[in-house]
Amino acid sequence: MVSRIPEVLLRHRIMIEPYLGDGAYGPRYGAPVPAVPALVSPAVRMVRAPDGREVTSSAQVIAAPDLDCPPGSRVTLPDGRTATALSITRHTAPGLPVPSCAEVMCE
Template sequence: MGSIPAFLLRHTVEIEPFEGEGPFGPEFGTAVTERAFVDEKRRLVRDAEGAEVVSETTVYMRLAATCPAGSRVTVNGRTSYVITASRRDGGGLPTPDHLEVALQ
Protein backbone atom coordinates (compact mmCIF):
# COMPACT_ATOMS: atom_id res chain seq x y z
CA MET A 1 0.00 0.00 0.00
CA GLY A 2 2.81 2.44 0.83
CA SER A 3 1.95 5.96 1.90
CA ILE A 4 -1.34 7.03 3.46
CA PRO A 5 -3.84 7.56 0.58
CA ALA A 6 -4.11 11.19 -0.53
CA PHE A 7 -7.93 11.11 -0.51
CA LEU A 8 -7.82 10.68 3.29
CA LEU A 9 -5.80 13.88 3.79
CA ARG A 10 -8.81 16.22 3.85
CA HIS A 11 -7.46 18.92 6.18
CA THR A 12 -4.60 21.42 6.11
CA VAL A 13 -2.28 22.03 9.07
CA GLU A 14 0.54 24.52 9.53
CA ILE A 15 3.63 23.18 11.30
CA GLU A 16 6.42 25.22 12.89
CA PRO A 17 9.04 22.56 13.76
CA PHE A 18 10.58 22.79 17.23
CA GLU A 19 14.31 23.53 16.94
CA GLY A 20 15.31 23.73 20.58
CA GLU A 21 15.43 26.12 23.50
CA GLY A 22 16.84 29.59 22.99
CA PRO A 23 17.67 32.35 25.45
CA PHE A 24 14.05 33.57 25.39
CA GLY A 25 12.22 30.22 25.27
CA PRO A 26 11.45 27.67 22.56
CA GLU A 27 12.60 28.36 19.01
CA PHE A 28 10.68 27.21 15.96
CA GLY A 29 11.58 26.76 12.30
CA THR A 30 9.86 28.16 9.25
CA ALA A 31 6.18 27.27 9.01
CA VAL A 32 5.23 24.63 6.45
CA THR A 33 1.77 23.54 5.34
CA GLU A 34 0.89 19.83 5.23
CA ARG A 35 -2.20 17.96 4.10
CA ALA A 36 -3.52 15.81 6.95
CA PHE A 37 -6.42 13.93 8.48
CA VAL A 38 -7.49 15.51 11.78
CA ASP A 39 -9.27 13.55 14.51
CA GLU A 40 -10.52 15.86 17.27
CA LYS A 41 -11.01 13.35 20.06
CA ARG A 42 -9.74 13.60 23.61
CA ARG A 43 -7.44 10.73 24.63
CA LEU A 44 -4.71 9.97 27.14
CA VAL A 45 -1.14 9.73 25.78
CA ARG A 46 2.35 9.62 27.29
CA ASP A 47 4.81 12.44 26.67
CA ALA A 48 8.59 12.09 26.17
CA GLU A 49 9.16 11.80 29.94
CA GLY A 50 6.47 9.11 30.33
CA ALA A 51 3.90 11.31 32.05
CA GLU A 52 0.24 10.86 31.10
CA VAL A 53 -1.10 13.90 29.23
CA VAL A 54 -4.49 14.60 27.68
CA SER A 55 -4.37 15.02 23.90
CA GLU A 56 -7.25 16.97 22.37
CA THR A 57 -6.41 16.26 18.71
CA THR A 58 -4.63 13.58 16.70
CA VAL A 59 -3.25 14.47 13.27
CA TYR A 60 -2.31 11.89 10.64
CA MET A 61 -0.03 13.03 7.78
CA ARG A 62 2.44 11.65 5.28
CA LEU A 63 5.40 9.79 6.77
CA ALA A 64 7.98 12.22 5.34
CA ALA A 65 6.51 15.21 7.23
CA THR A 66 8.74 16.87 9.86
CA CYS A 67 6.89 17.44 13.13
CA PRO A 68 9.00 16.66 16.24
CA ALA A 69 7.67 16.81 19.80
CA GLY A 70 7.35 20.42 20.96
CA SER A 71 6.47 21.76 17.49
CA ARG A 72 3.75 24.38 17.14
CA VAL A 73 0.84 23.23 14.96
CA THR A 74 -2.15 25.27 13.80
CA VAL A 75 -5.28 23.25 13.04
CA ASN A 76 -8.63 24.86 12.15
CA GLY A 77 -7.38 28.24 13.42
CA ARG A 78 -6.30 26.82 16.81
CA THR A 79 -2.61 26.62 17.75
CA SER A 80 -1.40 23.62 19.77
CA TYR A 81 1.87 21.93 20.63
CA VAL A 82 2.99 18.41 19.77
CA ILE A 83 3.03 16.01 22.72
CA THR A 84 4.36 13.07 20.74
CA ALA A 85 4.91 12.10 17.11
CA SER A 86 4.90 8.42 16.12
CA ARG A 87 6.14 7.04 12.80
CA ARG A 88 3.82 4.29 11.55
CA ASP A 89 6.00 2.56 8.93
CA GLY A 90 4.99 -0.92 7.79
CA GLY A 91 8.47 -1.63 6.42
CA GLY A 92 7.16 -2.72 3.04
CA LEU A 93 4.01 -4.43 4.34
CA PRO A 94 0.73 -3.34 2.69
CA THR A 95 -0.14 -0.82 5.41
CA PRO A 96 -0.81 2.95 5.13
CA ASP A 97 2.52 4.42 6.29
CA HIS A 98 2.00 7.74 8.08
CA LEU A 99 3.04 10.08 10.91
CA GLU A 100 0.67 10.18 13.90
CA VAL A 101 0.91 13.37 15.94
CA ALA A 102 -0.83 13.94 19.31
CA LEU A 103 -1.55 17.61 20.12
CA GLN A 104 -2.35 19.29 23.44
Protein backbone atom coordinates in the same frame (compact mmCIF):
# COMPACT_ATOMS: atom_id res chain seq x y z
CA MET B 1 1.10 -2.38 -2.82
CA VAL B 2 0.47 0.88 -0.98
CA SER B 3 3.64 2.45 0.41
CA ARG B 4 2.28 5.65 1.99
CA ILE B 5 -1.09 7.04 2.91
CA PRO B 6 -2.79 8.44 -0.22
CA GLU B 7 -3.02 12.24 -0.15
CA VAL B 8 -6.68 12.05 -1.23
CA LEU B 9 -7.44 10.69 2.27
CA LEU B 10 -5.74 13.64 3.95
CA ARG B 11 -8.65 16.07 3.71
CA HIS B 12 -7.47 18.79 6.12
CA ARG B 13 -4.66 21.33 5.86
CA ILE B 14 -2.54 22.25 8.86
CA MET B 15 0.47 24.50 9.45
CA ILE B 16 3.53 23.25 11.33
CA GLU B 17 6.26 25.30 12.96
CA PRO B 18 8.95 22.68 13.78
CA TYR B 19 10.42 22.91 17.27
CA LEU B 20 14.17 23.62 17.10
CA GLY B 21 14.96 23.68 20.83
CA ASP B 22 15.15 26.22 23.59
CA GLY B 23 17.06 29.46 23.16
CA ALA B 24 17.92 32.33 25.48
CA TYR B 25 14.39 33.73 25.11
CA GLY B 26 12.38 30.50 25.19
CA PRO B 27 11.40 27.93 22.57
CA ARG B 28 12.70 28.38 19.01
CA TYR B 29 10.73 27.29 15.96
CA GLY B 30 11.60 26.76 12.31
CA ALA B 31 9.92 28.47 9.40
CA PRO B 32 6.18 27.74 9.19
CA VAL B 33 5.21 25.00 6.74
CA PRO B 34 1.71 25.90 5.50
CA ALA B 35 -0.94 23.69 3.90
CA VAL B 36 0.40 20.32 5.11
CA PRO B 37 -2.08 17.61 4.05
CA ALA B 38 -3.43 15.81 7.10
CA LEU B 39 -6.42 14.07 8.62
CA VAL B 40 -7.32 15.67 11.97
CA SER B 41 -9.46 14.02 14.62
CA PRO B 42 -10.49 16.01 17.71
CA ALA B 43 -10.25 12.89 19.89
CA VAL B 44 -9.38 13.30 23.58
CA ARG B 45 -6.87 10.68 24.72
CA MET B 46 -4.29 10.16 27.44
CA VAL B 47 -0.74 9.99 26.05
CA ARG B 48 2.76 10.00 27.50
CA ALA B 49 4.80 13.16 26.84
CA PRO B 50 8.52 12.91 25.99
CA ASP B 51 9.39 13.67 29.64
CA GLY B 52 7.26 10.74 30.88
CA ARG B 53 4.24 12.72 32.11
CA GLU B 54 0.75 11.49 31.26
CA VAL B 55 -1.07 14.33 29.48
CA THR B 56 -4.35 14.77 27.66
CA SER B 57 -4.19 14.99 23.89
CA SER B 58 -7.01 16.98 22.33
CA ALA B 59 -6.26 16.26 18.68
CA GLN B 60 -4.78 13.44 16.62
CA VAL B 61 -3.15 14.24 13.27
CA ILE B 62 -2.43 11.63 10.58
CA ALA B 63 -0.05 12.74 7.81
CA ALA B 64 2.57 11.49 5.36
CA PRO B 65 5.30 9.32 6.94
CA ASP B 66 8.04 11.89 6.21
CA LEU B 67 6.32 14.64 8.24
CA ASP B 68 8.79 16.95 10.07
CA CYS B 69 7.04 17.63 13.39
CA PRO B 70 9.22 16.94 16.44
CA PRO B 71 7.59 17.02 19.89
CA GLY B 72 7.19 20.64 20.99
CA SER B 73 6.30 21.87 17.48
CA ARG B 74 3.41 24.29 17.04
CA VAL B 75 0.56 22.90 14.95
CA THR B 76 -2.19 25.16 13.64
CA LEU B 77 -5.27 22.98 13.19
CA PRO B 78 -7.96 23.51 10.50
CA ASP B 79 -10.21 25.34 12.99
CA GLY B 80 -7.44 27.91 13.63
CA ARG B 81 -6.52 26.58 17.06
CA THR B 82 -2.79 26.31 17.80
CA ALA B 83 -1.73 23.11 19.54
CA THR B 84 1.59 21.68 20.68
CA ALA B 85 2.84 18.35 19.34
CA LEU B 86 3.26 15.93 22.25
CA SER B 87 4.50 12.89 20.37
CA ILE B 88 4.99 11.57 16.86
CA THR B 89 4.76 7.93 15.87
CA ARG B 90 5.67 6.63 12.45
CA HIS B 91 3.58 3.63 11.44
CA THR B 92 5.11 1.27 8.89
CA ALA B 93 4.34 -2.29 7.85
CA PRO B 94 7.01 -3.40 5.37
CA GLY B 95 5.74 -6.07 3.03
CA LEU B 96 2.09 -5.57 3.94
CA PRO B 97 -0.45 -3.78 1.74
CA VAL B 98 -1.16 -1.04 4.28
CA PRO B 99 -0.03 2.59 4.05
CA SER B 100 2.77 4.12 6.08
CA CYS B 101 1.92 7.32 7.94
CA ALA B 102 2.90 9.59 10.81
CA GLU B 103 0.61 10.10 13.78
CA VAL B 104 1.01 13.26 15.88
CA MET B 105 -0.75 13.64 19.21
CA CYS B 106 -1.38 17.31 20.05
CA GLU B 107 -2.09 19.05 23.35
